Amino acid sequence: MNQHTDRWDDTVLPFQLDRADIRGRVARMDETLEKILSQHDYPAPVAALVAEAVLLTGLIGQTIDLRWKLSLQIRGDGPIRLIATDYFGPTKEGRPARLRAYAGFDENRLAEGEGQTPFEMVGKGMFAILIDQGQGTTPYQGITPLAGGSLASCAETYFAQSEQLATQFALAMGVAAEPGGEEQWRAGGVMLQHMPKASPFAKKEATGEEGLLAASDMLDGDDEENWVRATTLLETVEETELIGPHVSPDQLLLRLFHEETPRVYEAQPVEFGCTCGPEKVIQSMSIYSAKDIGHMTNDDGRVTADCQFCGAHYEFDPKTLGFEAEK
Structure with a gap:
């Protein structure tokens, strides 16, 4: 992979369109995504x-403060039951943010979904x-129903419904390889979001799926005109521009x-990056009695735990x- 491409791999580039009062981000995920998916042998x-x-x-996570954690959870009643992701803000300025993810699914039911999209x-x-935001704070949680035909549509609905912020995504992902190189996962995307006002509120009736608010319900007048212009331009983006190696994020923004x-x-x-470790397993087990721990002990007399995110395996003496642990 050439040096020009490497510069932008696994980065999130913030930008602003001052004329339209819109902010956004361009993301490229390459090695990060490959490492996340290589931890598991997921069906396609x-x-x-x-x-x-x-x-x-x-x-979405790029906007959180240092040391904060932002998580996405998608839960459904279909063959794919759960998608969970975590974004850990950098520990200090200049350090990378860390991402991890895993999925829960019923392999026996996946065949039921033949002919359906992954989202369906x-x-x-x-x-x-x-x-x-860390110890001593109450975590924030916002929930909306699954709506639209993709996770990106769900996120757009979430921001309209929970934050009253007009938001639009353009995403592309897949397995690709440069000539002579090995195949690996690549993903790229652009996020646009109208700048929040002092007192945001929906100015129109909800027009989204199932009576939920949509991005267009947030805006009117010049704001609506600017938003339509910017999102129309975003819709011209091509998949090769989002994940291909020949167009850098700054070049894409100019285009x-x-x-x-x-x-x-x-x-x-x-x-x-995964934050699992033996000390966290010990802490999570601290609510159980010795009798409870006994029920978790295997035939070898050990208590084992596996991290769903990275696959790390831990073993402990039940005592x-x-x-009631022995000190």
């Missing part, structure tokens, strides 16, 4: 949904964003929005776990 529909969720999480295989359920004079900020690097 599951892997595609995880890739979309990771890309959305990187685009989630079924009816909910889309949630959670923000954890799409040159008349809006985009203002670009410093890119945020991202990487795969060291629970609130």
Whole structure:
């Protein structure tokens, strides 16, 4: 992969369209996404949904403060039951943010979804964003029903319904390879969001699916005109521009929005990262009695735990776990 491409791999680039009062981000996920998906042997529909969720999480998470955590959870009653992602804000300025993800699915039911899109295989359920600001704070949680034909549509509905912010995404993801190179997952996307007003509120009746608010319900007058112009330009983006190696994010912004004079900020690097560890398993087990721990002990006399995100395996002496643990 050439040096020009490497510069933008696994980054989220914030930008602003001052003329239209719109902010946005451009994301490229390459090694990060490949590492997340290589932890598991997901069937193709599951892997595609995880890739979309990771890309959305990187685009949305870039705005949180240092050391905060933003999570996406998608739960449904279909063969694909759960998609969960975490974005950990950098520990300090200049450090990468970390991303991880996993999926829960019923392999026996996946055949039921033949002919359906991966999103349709989630079924009816909910889309949630959670923000954890750290110890001593109450996590924020916003939930909307699954609506539209993709996770990106769900995220747009979430921002309209929960935040009253007009938002639009253009995403692309898939397995690709440069000539002579190995195939690996690549993803890229652009997020546009109208700048929040002092007192945001919907100015029209809800026009979205199932009576939910849509982006267009947030705006009128010049704001609506500017939003329509910017989103119409965004809809001209091509998949090869989002994930291909030949167009950098800043070049893409100039191609799409040159008349809006985009203002670009410093890119945020991202990487795969999991925060699991033996101490967290011990802490999670601290609510159980010795009798409870006994029921979790295997035939070898050990208590085991596996991280759903990264696959790490932990083993413990049962006497060291629970609130009756030997010190």
